[in-house]
Amino acid sequence: MKAVKFDYKRPATIDEACCLLAGDHNARILAGGQSLIPMLSMRLSRPSLLVDIAHIAELTQFIETDHHIEIGAMVRQAVAQVNPLVKTHIPLLAKALEYVGHLPTRARGTIGGSIAHADPSAEIALVAITLNAEITYQDGEDDVVFDASDFFIGPMLTLAPPSGCLVRTGFPKAPAICGTGFHEVAPRRSDYALASAAAQISASVDGRIEKIDVGVGSVGDFPERLKVDALLTSDLGDDTISQVLHAAMADIETVEDLHASAAYRKRVATELAIRAVRDALNEIKKGTRQ
């Protein structure tokens, strides 16, 4: 199980990385390598050049803006997991990161790598879609920004520019009063999920629910946001939540494989979404986040 031959370059700047990518259409970016290297070893990926972005200092930063926490593409998942900005402002991501792989793969795997790899069961992509994060690529000298809800177009398929380098992902900062929930199920605790769900709910100071974001992952070609607007004007009782989420899941196409039937994925994603919404509401009620 040995990779095909390729060249390796270690640029120091994003510009340099973009140059290398532009110069070889069969080049690929190497970030943490936790998904790419197995594909190389199995010869499922056959690049002519690997552009290792691990030494571009800019890509390892966390930047707080008015509305976002921007996480550099090369930030390791384990680093993000304990980062105070993430804990404070992206609690949903903090929760989701606990489910990503194992300690050893989180130590190497990156936030950007997971987004760019676009595995349908990836927790980080699910959070990005649920919160509608901004995904910024540099292509040549231009920045290209995608809404996460548009970015993923199929299993391992995105709108990323072929010669672009993912620079950062901007996750919207959670409002002051906010609750989150994240659930996934897998045959073994750390496997690729058979179904996953994320929810973030925010409220005004007087306790009125203002925004509900719910997404499900691992069920189809990519994670999807659910249409749950009806919840905003509802009583938010258990029955209502269940009804709205069943309705929201009704049109979601789910896939079948050896490990789970399509019906299972739909049933369980719905159930997990319900649980995630309830968790989020409970957090608000308990004031866990305040």
Add this chain to the structure above:
Amino acid sequence: MNDVSIKINGELVTAMVEPRLTMLDFLRDVAGLKGTHAGCEHGVCGACTILYDGNAVRSCLMLAVQVDGQEITTIEGIGGNFERSGELGIIQDAFCEAHGLQCGYCTPGMVLAAEALLAKTPSPSEDNVRDAISGNICRCTGYVQIVDAIMLAAQRLGNRNDMLLPNHPSTQQDK
């Protein structure tokens, strides 16, 4: 071919390698360190675990060129000066005491996962231990005696640290 130099267990190893060479193969075939084992070569089993930046990581999911200019620790860098004396580190000794192994193939990875855990979490719960080794598959033991071994090691490491404190009975007696 690329030039790489990597500090392994404190010693610099320099070689010309193909970029496609994994760190696992570099350790085994270039550096001649056979304690790091190939189990799956696709990042699932943990037999190839090494320490990098204090974390247990999978050497089959790293290219040697990625590690150029950096430092890692393998099982050969753990414990006492066993090359001459056969002296084991406390964690290794606890694995022997609890028989936390059978065939020994996953064992270096398990020991390193335990090293990484106990360096950060000196008094782990059993859940912490199970989490820390959950990325290392063992087919012999059912993990029970591995968990026992790591808990025993934590206890012994804790006792050792206690003994370094000035008020510990063992140091009192010496006075």
Add this chain to the structure above:
Amino acid sequence: MAEKTYKFISQPRRAVEDRRFVAGRGKFVADLDRPGMLHVAPLASHYPAAIINKIDVTAALAMPGVVDVITGAEISAAIQPLINGLDTPNVRRFPLAVGRVRYAGEWVCAVVAESRAIAEDALEKIIVDAAAQPFVLDAEEALLSTSPPVHPEHGSNLLLDKKFVWGAVDDDFALAKHNLSFSVTWGRNSTVPIETFGVVAEWNGWDQILDIWASVQMPKYSDQISRCLGLAGNAVRVHYDIDVGGSYGVKRGIKHATLIGYIARKLGRPVRFIEDRLENMRAGDAHGPERKFDVTMAFEDDGTIRSMKMRALDNAGAYAGRAPFQLGKPIGAIVGPYQINSVSYHALSVTSNKTVQEAVRGFGQAPTNYAIETAMDRVANFLKMDRLVLRQHNLIRADQFPYLIPSGSTYDSGDYHTVIDKVLNAADYSALVATRDRLRTEGMMAGIGVAACLEPSGGNSSFEPLLNEANKTSTWMESCQVNVDALGNVIARIHTTSSGQGHDTLVSTVLGEVLQIDPDKIRVTRPNSLESLPGNSPVGSRMAIMLGGAAARAAEKLKLKIVAIAAHCLGFDADKLVYSGGDVLAPDGSKHSWLDAVELAHRQFHNLPEGMDPGLASFDIMQVPTGDALPVDGKVQMYPCYSFEFHLVLVAFDPVIGRPEIRSYTIGHDCGTVINPAIVSGMTYGGIAHGIGATLFEEFAYDANGQLMTQSFLDYLMPSSHEVPPIEIVKHCTPSPHTVFGQKGSGESGYLGAPAAISGAINDAVAALDIHFEKLPIRMSAISDAISNKLA
């Protein structure tokens, strides 16, 4: 029988092997670097069945670093087919496909190159012109005359079709008030050691010796290689000092070794082949049984089981190997621990276009136990009887041993009721039931599973002559040599590789016990096959019995010699002397020490008794106890010793998620006298973990196109530390009358009952919904789907 106390046996003692492993200093086959060594990569067939028209290797051979490409045509002209245990001469197998491929992944040809990476590069340049053929995957389908035979020369897919009737089955069925039929299927899984199979071969033309280093656990390995390659037996040197990174039965590697041995001899250079994980999964020929059972039980109102009819259909994969024999071994415990008056057994093995099956932990016993225990659960449900009570009612009682079962084996000893009582106590059974019921009221699905199983041990090969009349093998020995050097230190030699069983610890403990010396001062070595006495490797839970037995017997011979020397020297009759701690004591208080004996044996021939040879050495070649006869009328004594295990499990899961969590696991284990407690416990825990995998996760699953879907560890899911719960072992000891210390085997423990118990717990959890899961593994999706369908 009262339990005897020992100084070293059964005492906590560190395994001597562990030190090198925790330091990363094991000596595994992949650690070998031979000068000038070449590397091999095999080309895997994409087709599940195809006729090979032409293989074009020109471009591959032209690549720098490529040394040779071996095809099936070449090797089949040069060597003999691999050994086939059955009388099916037209089911021929060579290391590489010859003219036809029979499963996806089968090796079509092999590239030999300066590095493994170059060899893999070259694989991509080989052009195979092949014509796809119809194929068959399902065993029932393979039986049909309309199905394509995997080996057209053989004429059908049937490898083995044996019907046994032991006792008055028809009468018992006619008399019994009830009968009940069901089917269950044991999914195709394996032990999947973390070290793949590997072999290094080197031909030494000057000595005319083929050296083989292999991660192998295989009886008569060097014999088989010699026969295939047309070499004299003493021209193949298998090195037993290789550490094997787990095996649990499957590391047989005979096709690997013959291929690599052939290449090494042809090219005159050391050659290495270490399977990568994909090769191991799809073409390591190491899948386990895939077996469908159709069972009918005859029983009375009070739960008394009268008789059982069992049809077992096993999917052997593309070639015969030893796989069909895995239907034979369970005959030795075909009634489990129960008194069942008569049994009919129809054993069928078929070829299919799947990967070849090999021996797996228990050699077919775990699937059979799963079928028997499912039967007990079904009968209990039918009678609305408690499952435990039904079992206790039918169990063989302690006062009935030795107990002859209908198929001809006599169980040596046991106390099944006591073991079960101890487990129920330890686990607080009534509290466990209360917990289950409470979980149910909380909306969880919860169930308790029980399994009472036997582990036949002391492995021999009685199933070979039983299933193949042409085979007259009754001998299945193991050997040990002991030598005391001129300084008085003890060296023992054992003649097999080890794959985690702790044989060095076993032998040093036994020798220490018999010779009454410190086991830690005994050196155990594992020489090569040319320097070894005959043996049959650690198969069939046999080494505590056989290697432990041979070591004890060799030590006794040595002791006799030491006493004889002392008797001569001290002027007493030997029977007046007492051997104590290595010294020999006389009634008058005089002493002949260990070192005195060493001095005389090594340096003072003139002071030795007349006719005694010098030196202090002994050896023993021990035949398996009770292995003294060939089968008669379809009956045979299978293995000598029968260990017992009783599993009690509480499983709970959410009805929607369907993910079974083991909330409580207790196992009662009676394997007679335990040599090393930590080693035995470790194997039991490991066996249970493997059983959890077989029940919930692990399967070599094929899609409709004949492609293996679980080739990597991303899809073949093995339990991690999260999935194996804390396990309580409740120990009991009923010594075996057949062994030196009363020991029985334990290498397969845990695995033999865990799938029955865990699946029983899941079925208990869904019993109220009238759901029965009839196939392993039981995936969480299937659980949730079944519940959802019932509730819809």
